[in-house]
Amino acid sequence: MTEEEIRLRGAIIAKCRWMNESGLNQGTAGNISVRFQDRLLITPSATPYDSMTPGMIASMELDGEGAWSGPLRPSTEWRFHLDILRARSEVGCVVHTHSTYATVLAIARKAIPACHYMIAAFGGDDIRCAGYARFGTAELSDLVLAALEGRNGCLMANHGMIVAGRDLEQAMWLAVELETIAQQYYLALTLGAPHILGDCEIAEAVRAFAAYRAWQPSYSE
Numbered sequence: 409m410t411e412e413e414i415r416l417r418g419a420i421i422a423k424c425r426w427m428n429e430s431g432l433n434q435g436t437a438g439n440i441s442v443r444f445q446d447r448l449l450i451t452p453s454a455t456p457y458d459s460m461t462p463g464m465i466a467s468m469e470l471d472g473e474g475a476w477s478g479p480l481r482p483s484t485e486w487r488f489h490l491d492i493l494r495a496r497s498e499v500g501c502v503v504h505t506h507s508t509y510a511t512v513l514a515i516a517r518k519a520i521p522a523c524h525y526m527i528a529a530f531g532g533d534d535i536r537c538a539g540y541a542r543f544g545t546a547e548l549s550d551l552v553l554a555a556l557e558g559r560n561g562c563l564m565a566n567h568g569m570i571v572a573g574r575d576l577e578q579a580m581w582l583a584v585e586l587e588t589i590a591q592q593y594y595l596a597l598t599l600g601a602p603h604i605l606g607d608c609e610i611a612e613a614v615r616a617f618a619a620y621r622a623w624q625p626s627y628s629e
Contacts, residue, residue, distance in 0.1 A: 452480035
């Protein structure tokens with residue numbers, strides 16, 4: 409294992425611990441994967457983040473059919489991680505959490521409309537909610553891929569949320585933004601009918617984001 413890979417594995421663990429400490433996730437729920445060369449590095453199944461070490465991170469071949477190496481089995485959600493990275497070459501990291509507000513909306517099976525211009529950071533005018541299927545199944549992976557079409561994030565019915573970023577730092581940033589927008593939308597709903605931005609307003613924000621790199625933190629920077 410190279411020093412670069414060891415550092416990346418350590419960074420994955422650090423982000424897992426941070427998302428629990430920050431309230432973005434809880435317990436052993438949630439998982440993170442990162443593209444590394446021709447492999448996928450992913451958090452192991454049912455392993456407390458506080459006791460996780462770099463050597464425990466599972467490794468999977470991107471062109472394989474679920475084969476893995478490591479002392480511990482990969483997350484039970486490895487399938488949608490693998491399928492997302494295969495389908496989208498621009499994605500380098502996938503983060504899945506059970507954050508509270510995103511999960512509440514997912515339980516209600518509510519997509520998030522353009523209630524805030526920051527939704528443009530996810531590539532369009534809404535955050536879709538993928539249909540329900542049991543965790544770890546190919547059916548769930550198919551539903552997630554459809555909900556992520558043209559998007560960098562989605563909700564998962566009765567489950568949680570997923571974001572796909574260029575690298576670990578951007579993906580974690582997107583996860584925080586998605587939970588923030590979910591909370592804002594939920595609270596706005598308690599006041600009545602939130603005002604939703606129009607297509608032109610969101611298109612303008614998308615163009616502005618494309619020219620503004622500050623919203624795209626990079627693990628390598």
